[in-house]
Amino acid sequence: MLLQRRAPATLRRHGVRSLVRVVVLVVADLLTFVVLRAAIRAVRDVAVFGDTLARYVAALMPRGYLGGWQFGAALLVGLTFAGTYGRGDNRRDLGRLFIGVSLGVGLALWQSLWVVHPFMVLLQLVVTVTAMWVGLAFERRIADFGVARYFRHRAERVLFVGDREWGEAKQAHERLVKGERVQSLGWVWANGRPADSSQGYLGSIDGIWGILDETGPDTVVLCGDLPDAAFESLIEAANVAGCQVLGLSRQGLLARLKPGLVWHQGIPFVQLSVPALQARELFLKRVIDVLGSGVGLILLSPVFAVIAAAIKLDSPGRVFFSQERVGYAGRVFRMLKFRTMRVGADGEKADLAHLNYTGDPRLFKIPDDPRITRVGAWLRRWSLDELPQLINVFLGHMSLVGPRPFFESDLKEYLDHHFMRLGAKPGITGLWQVNGRSAVVDFEEVVRLDREYIDRWSLLLDLRILAQTLPAVMRKTGAY
Numbered sequence: 001m002l003l004q005r006r007a008p009a010t011l012r013r014h015g016v017r018s019l020v021r022v023v024v025l026v027v028a029d030l031l032t033f034v035v036l037r038a039a040i041r042a043v044r045d046v047a048v049f050g051d052t053l054a055r056y057v058a059a060l061m062p063r064g065y066l067g068g069w070q071f072g073a074a075l076l077v078g079l080t081f082a083g084t085y086g087r088g089d090n091r092r093d094l095g096r097l098f099i100g101v102s103l104g105v106g107l108a109l110w111q112s113l114w115v116v117h118p119f120m121v122l123l124q125l126v127v128t129v130t131a132m133w134v135g136l137a138f139e140r141r142i143a144d145f146g147v148a149r150y151f152r153h154r155a156e157r158v159l160f161v162g163d164r165e166w167g168e169a170k171q172a173h174e175r176l177v178k179g180e181r182v183q184s185l186g187w188v189w190a191n192g193r194p195a196d197s198s199q200g201y202l203g204s205i206d207g208i209w210g211i212l213d214e215t216g217p218d219t220v221v222l223c224g225d226l227p228d229a230a231f232e233s234l235i236e237a238a239n240v241a242g243c244q245v246l247g248l249s250r251q252g253l254l255a256r257l258k259p260g261l262v263w264h265q266g267i268p269f270v271q272l273s274v275p276a277l278q279a280r281e282l283f284l285k286r287v288i289d290v291l292g293s294g295v296g297l298i299l300l301s302p303v304f305a306v307i308a309a310a311i312k313l314d315s316p317g318r319v320f321f322s323q324e325r326v327g328y329a330g331r332v333f334r335m336l337k338f339r340t341m342r343v344g345a346d347g348e349k350a351d352l353a354h355l356n357y358t359g360d361p362r363l364f365k366i367p368d369d370p371r372i373t374r375v376g377a378w379l380r381r382w383s384l385d386e387l388p389q390l391i392n393v394f395l396g397h398m399s400l401v402g403p404r405p406f407f408e409s410d411l412k413e414y415l416d417h418h419f420m421r422l423g424a425k426p427g428i429t430g431l432w433q434v435n436g437r438s439a440v441v442d443f444e445e446v447v448r449l450d451r452e453y454i455d456r457w458s459l460l461l462d463l464r465i466l467a468q469t470l471p472a473v474m475r476k477t478g479a480y
Contacts, residue, residue, distance in 0.1 A: 010218055010242035017156070022085050028143040029079060030072055032135045037066045060124060071108045075132070078104025092140055094133075095463030101133045155183040159215055161208075161234065162190045162223030162248075164200060169223035172248050176221070185215045190224055205230045209237045222247045284459065285399060292400050293393035300387060307338055307375075307384060314375040317343040320388055325405035328425040332408055333397040335426075336388035340376025341369075383473045389428045401462040402427025403450035421450035424457065434468040 040061055047054035082100030083090050090096055105128050112121050158176065162169050164187045176182045188211055189204040203211050205226065212220075220238050222245060238245045308319040321339040324332050372380065379385040392398040398405070405426035431449040453461070 008242070010216070013156075013218055014242075014244065018087070021091070024143055025085055025091060025140070026076065028139050029076065029136060032139045033066075033072050033075055033132070036131060036135055040066065060120070060127065065124070066128075074108040075101070075104035078102070078107060079136075092144060093460060093464060094137055094467040095458075095460035097136050097140070098129075098133050098463050098467070099460065101129050101136060105129050105132065157183050157185055157216065157218045158221055159185045159188065159202075159211070159217035159219070159243075160221050160223060161188045161205065161226075164223075166224060168248060172221070172223065185217050190222075190226055190230070205234065208234050212237050212241045212243070217241075217243055219243055220245045224248070285462070286396070288459075288462070289393050289396075289399050293390045296390045297394065300390070303384075304387065307379065307387075310375045311339055311373075315342055315373045324408060325426065326408050326411065326422065327397055327405060328422065330411070330419075330422050333392065335398070335405055336391055338376075338379055338385040338388060340373060340379050340385050341371040342373060386428055393428065397425070399425040399427045400429070401453075401465050402430055403453060404430060404432050404446060417451075418447050420454065421447055423454050429465060429469040431465065434465055434472045 040057065042048045044054055044057040044061065045063075079085065079097070079100035081103055082096045084093070084096050084100050085091065102125075105125055109121055109125055109128075112124070160169070160173060164170065164173070173184065177184045186202045187200065188208065189201045191204065202215070208230075220234065220243050222234065226234065235245060311317075311319050317339055319339060321337050321341070322334040323337075325335040327333050376385070389398055393400055402425050403421045431453045432446055435449060453465075
């Protein structure tokens, strides 16, 4: 009875947090829309950046563009449909923001297709989506800071259940309490044997009802697994107290799988599948790859010409360089790059093996490699040597986003778990590239990032990685 009396206050705190978060984000999003509209009017009508730019903006976005409440409403609909007002990290996810903005702007411009030239509507869509996406990404960071400040003295009270010395549990605890939104109430030992304050625990799972009554948490985080009886007791006690329960499984793979309920012969089964291996998602990914690489090849053709001329003027040899790499399901293909080394550089690899700072032949990296040409060093610094891989993407050998492609000769060194990284097409960019590129010198870490990408694959993840690629290139971290 005492525990039940806490439930209304706990549920009220959850409700206030959710309401404040949604209201702040909606108001901030509308203000961003208003600011963008004011900026367009300043450039177009007041010519704050000169008459030439004003004329271009007026031709693309005439008076009345972005006008009225309909555009703002369409934007909110798109952002809501994309889940950007949900809990957790969804509100900061760049991929979800991009999809939400694209849906909102597309919905607002749909009617224009019947009265304006389609190319002009497409141009309006691209410019508006880009500007709104950048603005919202910046605004969400500010709004996140504001919400954190609001909840500084209203932190979510969290009780942790499990082994506090377990690595993943310790890391989750540190990351959650690092900000100002979570107050840790302590730990509960997950096994049935006694645990007391001298061990750093509030008690054991057997006394969970009394611990919940004494501490009054808003949320219970389960770190690890529990016996059936203890798990049922925890869920019942948390529900009675109005607490939400979050689980951190010791079976790390289970956390990365996509569960679904499937019935066979009247028996309910939980189907566990890897998102990246589903045919429907692979088809969608291929459609995006074809469109993205095709548009990229057309738009970047002048850049290709300039780079090709620079390579020819700098050193003798071909413009393109190709190597056999291993792709999806172990299939071998020839990966294209702009040539960045002098002719015959491959034959010198064995003589320079002692300079490989990673110590692993599968990650052959030499800072200030003497084989690299002057133009090649510049191309590598800005990752421009990778651009011809758009051809590989268009032909279906690679994807815009995916694991890093390795050499076929490396396969003989693979352990069983290494072959999981062959479960998706290799990508021009990926988690490895946005996490430091050549700065990641541990092959196991590269494999871990590739497997994480495959396990977690979604269209939103691809968009987030693509959005992070340009900043990673600009930072030039680990670019050799």
